[in-house]
Amino acid sequence: MAVTRWQPSLRRRLLAFLLIPVGVLLLLDAMLTYGVALAYSNRVHDRDLGDDALSLAQMLRIGRLRDGLSQQARFLLEYDPDGRSYFSVRSQRRGVIADNARFRQPPPPAVGDPPELFDTALGPHPLRAAVVSLHPDADPTDTLTVSVAETLRDRHRRAREILMMAVPLQTLLIVAVLLLVWSGVDYGLRVLDPLTARLAAREHEITPIGEADVPREILPLTKTIDGLFARLRGALELQERFIADAAHQLRTPLAGLSLHVERALADDSSPHAVKEALGHIRQLTRRTARTSAQLLALTRAQSPLDAPEAHATVDLSRLVPEVIGLRIREALAAGVDLGFQGAQQPLWITGDVASLHELLDNLIDNGLRYAGRGSSLTVGLAAVPQGIRLYVEDDGPGVPDALLPRLGERFFRLPGTAQEGTGLGLAIVERIAARHGARVSYRRVAPHGLCVAVLFPAAALGEVALA
Incomplete structure (x- = not known):
């Protein structure tokens, strides 16, 4: 360069x-x-x-x-x-x-x-x-x-006269010192040459520089570069994981789409067969679109480039009812009684409104899908000594105790589940919660059902005053 x-x-x-x-x-x-x-x-x-x-x-x-x-x-x-x-x-x-x-x-x-x-x-x-x-x-x-x-x-x-005799000698001495300093600086900077050569020899390797031959004075710089490398590796790994997940999740619906298209083309004389094939294609298309949206949401939630510094104070007592109101029609279509239980006073946390909206959407969607018709789904919000607790509780079939620790894993679905899903909803919830310094917990509800709770740290009083 x-x-x-x-x-x-x-x-x-x-x-x-x-x-x-x-x-x-x-x-x-x-x-x-x-x-x-x-x-x-x-x-x-x-x-x-x-x-x-x-x-x-x-x-x-x-x-x-x-x-x-x-x-x-x-x-x-x-x-x-x-x-x-x-x-x-x-x-x-x-x-x-x-x-x-x-x-x-x-x-x-x-x-x-x-x-x-x-x-x-x-x-x-x-x-x-x-x-x-x-x-x-x-x-x-x-x-x-x-x-x-x-x-x-x-x-x-x-x-x-004495000054005129002394100054030239002192000037010569200072010039000599400056020449020595120039040589010393030039020689001292040569210690960076092996490090520069080692970095230039790398092609696609993104590994830490380390501290073996790095001078003490530039250790803060190399540590900063190592941190940048770590974030870059995380972004590349996230990209590779997204590609692998997309290939894994989209392979089946795309194969189904291809199969039904071939079926419709092969039996184009039968309107009933074509209509049935188009119905399957529409269903698979919706599944593919949802899977893609979930993968993108998970990628955004895992992204190391999401800066917490951009978060602002959010009043959950206002946000949660608004999100629930948008899902009422869907809950009625699913035969689920969707309700809200919470305090009326403001409950402030620090976070990103769009991400919190997506977190709550996934919690409600998970309940609507797996609670079953005739069940109740309650979204609750309360202030506790540890912070602000947001929970979604249903009285559906629930989850066995042995499988509770696996909730939140990517692509994990309960064995024998008939409902369609990607297995990414709770994984997205956990990643968004981690971005907000929150903790997700799962517990069974007696006699049956599941409660997913997210404990957020409350916003500081100074941040609330600025909101």
């Missing part, structure tokens, strides 16, 4: 989920690297700034400040090829002796303390400064405060 351009790809999906986080990590790593480099640059420059303050203080302590700083000292202090340096020398007695800028300064430290570093600003420009105090040799009673400051330009430039 050709792979289209826009068809989803597991490899592309894995790489996309890896590539985006790796890109974000590269950005975060660059920010972290710049922060670390700036911290390192600040530490180095702070140490140099403190040394400059100490050097200037030592120079001023042994020098003479009557005429201020010499031009040479001022040049050395102000010279900075990477930015600009600022200084300030103040005397406790004489005030400002020399400076090249006025920037904010904290209170001076005590004499003999190490240089104190602080952040300040010159207008809108931030500065980093160091201040130290000392007693000059020329006047030990006086206190000089020496401050040295510099801009932050060089610090940031050094941090950028």
Whole structure:
């Protein structure tokens, strides 16, 4: 099968989920690297700034400040090829002796303390400064405060240089990792090749994939496929069973039809023989039609494709009398007293109306066929602690206790039964009941007769409220 351009790809999906986080990590790593480099640059420059303050203080302590700083000292202090340096020398007695800028300064430290570093600003420009105090040799009673400051330009430039050295190396490392990931994903996906080859080698075999060589990560997928295979096998088996049942059940009436047609053709001079043959043909045709309808009904009831999710809430107290009303004329023709006995309040279950109608039709039809003329047939409905009980009871000849367990088997009919039938009615009832989570039971009625009961689970209160 050709792979289209826009068809989803597991490899592309894995790489996309890896590539985006790796890109974000590269950005975060660059920010972290710049922060670390700036911290390192600040530490180095702070140490140099403190040394400059100490050097200037030592120079001023042994020098003479009557005429201020010499031009040479001022040049050395102000010279900075990477930015600009600022200084300030103040005397406790004489005030400002020399400076090249006025920037904010904290209170001076005590004499003999190490240089104190602080952040300040010159207008809108931030500065980093160091201040130290000392007693000059020329006047030990006086206190000089020496401050040295510099801009932050060089610090940031050094941090950028470190970043520019680190990022290419980290990028190469990440590219190498991505290549390894690509190779790893490609190698890891090869574990699916034996499974793909094994499935491709199958022709008409629909068996479970199994778990022998299936990776743990795709076990849910293979189990889902196995479930699909099981449902497909069930559908195919149902189809094969239907074909076999149809062939088995239709063989006799079709042979009878052929026989009576040949009989009518062979004796076409006798109207009575032709009429008799046509009567048999009509009877066999009806039997064939009923058998076909019963087979189709059984197939629908057994179908694994009938989704219980499509069921809705049904009020049996309304449905059952409606179905009984449709069979009154047929019951009168059969000489059977058909009646209903049930509560007047709603009795809700969850199910499919058409299937429930077919279930009840088969129960009534079974009673009408086998109860016999002059008998009574009662359809009852009642709420019991276990759910909703639907039953059909007759006072006909009944069924021996030894044969009760066989009721519901496909094509099973009581020995010696003269009535025509397919033996599928109760089988259909049991399949439909199973679809609705119901249970079918059979019991003899004293002194004679049969009761077929279907116990449905009652619908939940929430489902009834939505109905």
